[in-house]
Structure formats: structure tokens, C-alpha cells
Amino acid sequence: MATKLNDAPVGIGSSLSRVDGKLKVTGGARYAAEHPVADLLYGVVVSGAIAKGRVTKLHTEAAMAAPGVVEVVSHLNRPHIAWFDKAYQDQVAPPGSPFRAFYDAEIIYSGQPIALVVGRTFEDARHGASLVQVEYEIDEHETDFERSPEFKPKKTRDTFVEPKNRGDEAGAYAKAEHKVDVSYYLPTEHHNPMEMHATTVQWHGDGRITVYDKTQGSQNVQAYLVGVFGFAKKNVRVLNPYVGGGFGSGLRPQYQVYLATLAAKMLERSVRVVLTRQQMFSFTHRSECRHIIRLGANDDGALQSIYSKAVTPTSRFENYMEPIANWGGQAYRCDNATMDWALTAVDTYTPGDMRAPGAATGMTLFEMALDEMAYETGVDPLALRLTNYSDRDEMMDIPYTSKALREAYQEGAEAFGWSQREAAPRSMRDGSELVGWGMATGIWDAMFQKTTVRAKLSANGHLEVATAGSDIGTGTYTVMTQVAAGALGLPADQVSAVLGDSDLPPSPIEGGSWTAASTGAAVQIACDAVRVKLAKAAAKVDGNPLGGASVDDLRFEDGRMILAADPSKAVGYGEAMTAAGVSEIEATEAAAPGPLESIGEMLGVKKKAKNTHSAIYAEVKVDEELGVVRVTRIVCAVAAGRIVNPKTARSQILGGVVMGIGMALHEETLADHRIGRFMNHNFAEYHIPAHADVLDIDVIFVDEPDSEVSPLGIKGLGEIGIVGTAAAIGNAIFHATGKRVRSLPITIDKLL
Ligand code: MOS
Secondary structure (H helix, E strand, O other): OOOOOOOOOOOOOOOOOOOOHHHHHHOOOOOHHHOOOOOEEEEEEEEOOOOOEEEEEEEOHHHHHOOOEEEEEEOOOOOOOHHHOOOOOOOOOOOEOOOOOOOOOEEOOOOOEEEEEEEOOHHHHHHHHHHOEEEEEEOOOOOOHHHOOEEOOOOOOOOOOOOOOEOOHHHHHHHOOEEEEEEEEEOEEOOOOOOOOEEEEEEOOOOOEEEEEOOOOHHHHHHHHHHHHOOOHHHEEEEOOOOOOOOOOOOOOOHHHHHHHHHHHHHOOEEEEEOOOHHHHOOOOEOOEEEEEEEEEOOOOOEEEEEEEEEEEEEOOEOOOOOOOOHHHHHOOOOOEEEEEEEEEEOOOOOOOOOOOOHHHHHHHHHHHHHHHHHHHOOOHHHHHHHOOOOEEOOOOEEEOOOOHHHHHHHHHHHHOHHHOOOOOOOEEEOOEEEEEEEEEEEEEOOOOOEEEEEEEEOOOOEEEEOOOOOOOOOHHHHHHHHHHHHHOOOHHHEEEEOOEOOOOOOOOOOOOOHHHHHHHHHHHHHHHHHHHHHHHHOOOOOOOOOOOOHHHEEEEOOEEEEOOOOOOEEEHHHHHHHHOOOEEEEEEEEOOOHHHHHHHHHOOOOOEOEEEEEEEEEEEEEOOOOOEEEEEEEEEEEOEOOOOHHHHHHHHHHHHHHHHHHHHOOOEOEEOOOOEEOOOOOOOOOOOOHHHOOEEEEEEOOOOOOOOOOOOEOOOOOOOOOOHHHHHHHHHHHHHOOOOOEOOOOHHHHO
16 A cells, blocks of 8 residues: 655545555556455356246256356255354345345246356356356236325434424425425336446355455455354455445445355355446445425415425335435425325335435435426525525434535635526526536435554554454545644555454445544544553653653654654654553544443434535526536535545545436336346446536535534545436526426426
8 A cells, every 4th residue: 555646744634645546557456356366266147037936947957068167056955054044134134025136936026036157257158158048937017106006114214314304294385375395216227336336255164254345344244154154253254345336235235245156155166256337236236216295385485385295216125215305394394394205016126225314305306396496486406495594404403513514605606606697597608508507415424433543663663553344435545644743743655544444443335424533533533542652652661761751742743742842852653662661553443423422422312413515506407499407507505514635535526426416317127027037237238427418517515613523523424416406407497498307307398
């Protein structure tokens, strides 16, 4: 990890370039399928072609006879494993019974893996897989969630808080001067990180396995392999030092790690399984959503009532739900609010978390409905939001630790030039193109999770900070390096951060935008402990030049402890360690929410709300004859507490905004319900923004000091960038064209 790109001063607040940047762009950062392992076999998955039924015949003879094919693993010959006798759910599984591939002949969703062809080379395995023939018995299926009955499961996820309602929504709506009563729709989306899901299992032959997996949590996968296969924990080491994007697809262990390990155990060989881009559409996805929104307001735009109900599909075997309906009722002042939700069960795989799960859907759709109210009342969209502004979490009726959204609205509006907007739709033009300006609000959680970090300072002045967590491309290595370098006054190239190894101190999965706040705090606390030990060691130096000064009386700079009261007195770290007779100083410390806070959060009785906010302004230009939309400008002003690194923070927001452009204009997984299958499972047909779709994006971070949200005042930025962005674009399209499209993405056909 030694790079020499960074010679700027480091510490929290500096724009340190990514410490792993050079490795990433030179191919030196290895992903799960790139770790060299001797005597490796390759597995290629055969995917099922029906939504529901069972395999009646699996013809494997031709595959087995093909050159280089070693085995075809399926329900017919797989070994018996612990999971088949005893249920196991991974750390982030929703309530239910997880899908177990190859358990039996039953098929419960289209694309389900039904065989793994193992070959001496990838090409042998792929050829073999093409020769496997399957006969099915087909049962009736239902994949259209709007044709299945709504229900509310008794058991929800631990993190799901039932929306809290207030006042008399129906009564206030009936009396309201202005009404909006609309139904919005977001389609299914798939995560599609750059790196396909892949696993390399190294079979050591002595009971131990080393598993390189594409995951957002090495220890979640380790626990999963222990629970599913019955391995001893000490025999399973999971590594994910670099991850080519996740967006939530790697929160749960996916079937490739299960199949690679199953084959390795069966054959007692090292095995690698890489999914194809098409197979990336055969597990988790962002659920489609029907969002019913009904708003009542006064003539001045003051909201009198909010009704918000979200219906989403889940699988038949797990009850996955997202908090979608609650956000508008949390964000805006309004005495009467009803938020409701329901699931319907369909014959697909279980949906899962995808970047800002819940808010990316719910806040986006709500903010488009709110824009409708702005036109209904004739109040400027920004003024409408300011009229309904609240300093409190209106749903839980508690204050925020901080909320500088007002500043974000204002700084964003100034940068964008919002005051120059002509109010009426179709009133702004640029040559042959219609110009539209729209805006929206974003809100996301600022979570803090228990994380443990080991800090180790060597006598040569090198500092290593390590935890089992992941860097899914978000910049965790860089954040850790900065916090550590700042704590001990070292240049960045004397600090190395180590991540992605289940043997390292405990860390949660990387998700929920909590990693910078949580891992950052743990690095700081571990480095603080090293400072205490260093100060003690300094007292052993001949003549005790610092006079036994405590850590608070010292400055830690340039590899030395300097007496603050008399800077002529200093002791080098190496000098102190030599005097104390040690070659390194190590401390392992955890950063964790206080016990009361944890229990409070579990019971849903938080004293204060912890959230990030954003104000997004979008300009679109629409070719009236062709219906082509270009998002020419976005200003995203973010209030997210203390910004550790303006450069990597900006990158996170850029990525979120680009994904928001995709949500607004491109991304849509289409099912053919007659065969119960997602059809457009490749990048030719599942569109994401390309370079030509991404023009000017301006990111602003407003000042938001917060001493309560987390120990370092950090809130996290991985997800807020996507929340509301598609709404700002949709609202700009309405402003440009006068056409309100209530079903995303807003494709050309919907505008013509
Ligand atoms: Mo995020 S959806 O928690 O990876």
C-alpha cells in the first residue's frame, strides 16, 4: 500500500488523494477472482429457466464427457452440509428462510442456480455448462407484485421502525384548499457493481480454507460459512481487500461463495466461481415500488396533511422491507400525517438493500409529489419546502443532533442561480431545446456502529491501522490513513491501513454510510491509546526530558512528542520505544455507541435523530421533437457533519448523483410476467448513465458542526447523493415540458 502520491499535510479535513488509487488504476488491487491460487478448478453456474416448479431430469452426461470437465455438482450429488439440518441466517438476512441452492429439485425463482459445472479451466467449465440439459415440471407462478395480495408480516427486520402517525390526515385532507392525490412507481433496479460477484476458495487440505470473496463484510461471510458448512471458525479466513463496488449487493453472502465452497468441500480442491453479468441479475435487487401519496395544503403552500403508502414485493421465502413511506412525514412540518406500507409476495429472489434503501425510493417519489403541490398552489418549489421546514424529526417528534438543510438549500440555490427561474412550465428555452429547473430534498441516516481497530506503531516510525471492515470503493483506506496520520502527526506514506480480512479486529459490514464515522472513530481511539503508551515510554528516556508529562501536555508531530509548554523539549517515538525496550507499541480499541444509546435505538426510542440532508438542483434540456433529455447541470448541496476528506467526499456524492441520473432516466429491470423472468439482464438493455449522460455536477458541503452524532462529528456520505436526485430531475423535466411522468425512469416514449 506504499504510494508516494500524497505529500500534502494530512489529518481530518485534508484532501488526501486515495491511498489505494494507484493500485486501483494499475490493476494492483486484486478483486476476488484475481488472487492467484495453485491447482485451481473453475466453476460455472447453470441457471434455471423457469420461475417455479422442479427439476425432473438433469442431463449431465454430455458435460461430464466434455474435455476438462471434472464434476457437475447439483442437488443430485452435493455433499450433506450443516445447513440442511439446521437453519442459518446471515447477519443481514431479512426474516424468513434463506434460499439454499442445490438443497433439492425445487425451483422457487427464475435464474436460480441449479448446477455448477467444474472444469480444469474456465473455458472447459463454461463449455460443459452449455451442454447441461434440464427438464422441468412447471408450476404456476406470479411475479407481478400488483396482482398479489398485500400483507404485513408479523416479524420485520430489526432495523425497521414502524412509521408513527399523527393527527387526522383524512379530515385535514378533506378540508385542504389544495390537494394532490397521486400514484408513483419505481421499477426494479439491479445493483450492477463493476466487479461481478466472484469467489476463490483455496483448499489447504488440512481443514483450513482461505476464501477471497466479493463481499461488503468479510466477517459476515466467515460466520456464514461456519454456520452453513459447519466449519470451525478458526479454519475459515475470508478476505476482501479490494471490492469493485457493492451498492448493497455484497451485504449478504450470495450464492457464488456458497457454490464455490460447496464444490471445494466436495472435491477437496481449490475452486473459483465468477458470475456472469447476466447472472448478476439472478439474486438481489432494489424492489419496485408503488407509492401512493396524498397531500393537502393551504394557499401559501403550508402542508395540512400527508398520506404516504408504499407497497413493495418480497419473495415467498423471506420478508424483505424497506422504510419507504416515512421520509416525507419525517422531513416536513405538518400536523396530520399517515404513513403506511405493505408487502406482496412474488416468485422472485428476495429484494435487498441498494444504495440508500428506502429513502432513494421513498424520498424521490415523495419529492416529485411535493413538486406537484408547488404548481398546484403556485408557490415556488424551494419556498414551499422552506414554508414546511422543520428543525425536528416530525415523525418521531425529536430534535436532530444537527440539521443544516436550510444552509444547504440556500448555498445550493445561490450556486445554481435558482432565483433566476421562470415559474411557469415551458417558459425557458435554449435554442430548440426546452429548459427546465427542478429541485428536491434528500435525507438519509447518519449511523454509527461498533467497530474495533488495532493500531501498531513500529520503532522506525511506521504506523499500521487495521480492522476487518471493507473499502467497497468508498475511500475507507484513505479515511483511516488520514485519521491515523493526524492522530500521531505522521505523513501519509508512513501510515498503512489494512482492511478486508476476517482475522482482523471486528468490524460490521460496510454499508449504511456508517463506515467513515465508525471506523474513523475507532482509528482515533486506538491511536489515542498508542499516544498514551508512547508518553509513558518517553518517561524512560535518559534524563526524562519531558518530565513525565502526560499525553495532554504533549504535541505529537513529525514523529516526535513535543512538550507544549516548552517546544525545545522533545522525544522521538523511536527514542522512547528504545528506552522502554520495545520494538512496537500496539493498541486495539473499539468505538461504539453508548449502551443506553444502543438500547434506545433498538427499541426505537431515540432521543435525537441522526440524519444527513441535501438540497439538489437540476437543469435539464429537452429536445421537444425527439424527447431526448440531457441533465446539463446538477448542484448537490450536502449537510453531512464533519467532512473527513473533501476530495473523496465529493467523489461519493458524484457517484450518488450519477446513480440518481440513472434512476431518473435509465435504470429499469423489466420482467416478462408470462415466464416470470427479468429479461433485460445485460448492459445493452439495462441502461445506466454513460459519460455522455453526465455533464456538470457541482458538490457543496455546508458547515454542520455536530458533537453528538458520532465521536468525530462525522456523518457519512455513501448514500445521501442518490436520495432525491431523480426527483430534482423529474421535477426539472416537468418544468421544461409541462409533462408529469409518475413512473420512473422518464424515458423518451413517456415524453412524446
Ligand atoms: Mo449499502 S445499500 O448499506 O451497501
